[in-house]
Amino acid sequence: LTNKKVSYSNRGMTLEEDVSETNEYYLTNGIAVIHKKPTPIQIVKVDYPSRSAAVVREAYFKQPSTTDFNGVYKGKYIDFEAKETKNKTSIPLQNFHPHQIEHMSQVIKQQGICFVIIRFSSLGDVFFIDARHIIKCWKEMDKGGRKSIPYLFIQEVGHVIKLGYQPLLDYLKIIDEHYLND
């Protein structure tokens, strides 16, 4: 319980793992119910060995049609994607699939709270960005605009998520401050 400094160096955990650990903390402490969706898989062949569990023998990974995480916090629908880049000056928009952009638009229309958590792993910075900004950049790219989102833009419109001890990445704090204060 000392105010120890935590740094990303040598931790070797992916952003998804850090978010999942944070969600586990939220769940265990009755703060929120947010889960990662299983990876969608197209199953082609299944064996049923006698007296044993069914074994999938041929299957393929499918493109996810939604974002990675969703759930509920104080009655509100929460939906987000976690993305990580080694780049230092921008995050390429090809990190997002068209389906995910479409899904984020649909969630916003339904008044869900939709955002992206982006980690610049070389810099150690984690940001919370409202999905509206991502969708806007995506649409601009479609019209011939740039193919990446600049770090400086994310710094300007996003909110820093500081690396903590418990929870690791307290992104709900940003929702409290910027979405639920009405």
Next chain:
Amino acid sequence: LTNKKVSYSNRGMTLEEDVSETNEYYLTNGIAVIHKKPTPIQIVKVDYPSRSAAVVREAYFKQPSTTDFNGVYKGKYIDFEAKETKNKTSIPLQNFHPHQIEHMSQVIKQQGICFVIIRFSSLGDVFFIDARHIIKCWKEMDKGGRKSIPYLFIQEVGHVIKLGYQPLLDYLKIIDEHYLND
């Protein structure tokens, strides 16, 4: 657009398929964003044939730790399970896994709208039941109570979902009438 009668006979669709078709209707018409979660799978072995997509060669089905469907409607978090039984007088509680019951309790504590859609396929009846009732029956079973939920009880506490044309199973209508009228 005639007021044609639709019946379950000869349709041969599972309840999950009917619910997914309903969700597709909601999504396409901008009414709600509700998806079925992919089946969780434990992947053991993956082949990477050159110039082809990765092939899963050994994997096992995992017990789902949550319910089948979730999403957002008018800003609210929606979470439910679809269950179907051929029984005519009750639905066995073994249709629910302990993890699902626990998940439903957690969602309710977070003020999510949580329920079960139950189809008695032999009778052609579909009900919407608030998850609180399912959790209560489950807890009573744990204390030595009955191992199934009687049809008559479901009829009493549940809401009938009439089979329609578009959408097939308009369960959001029940949410409008019983959850959002404040």
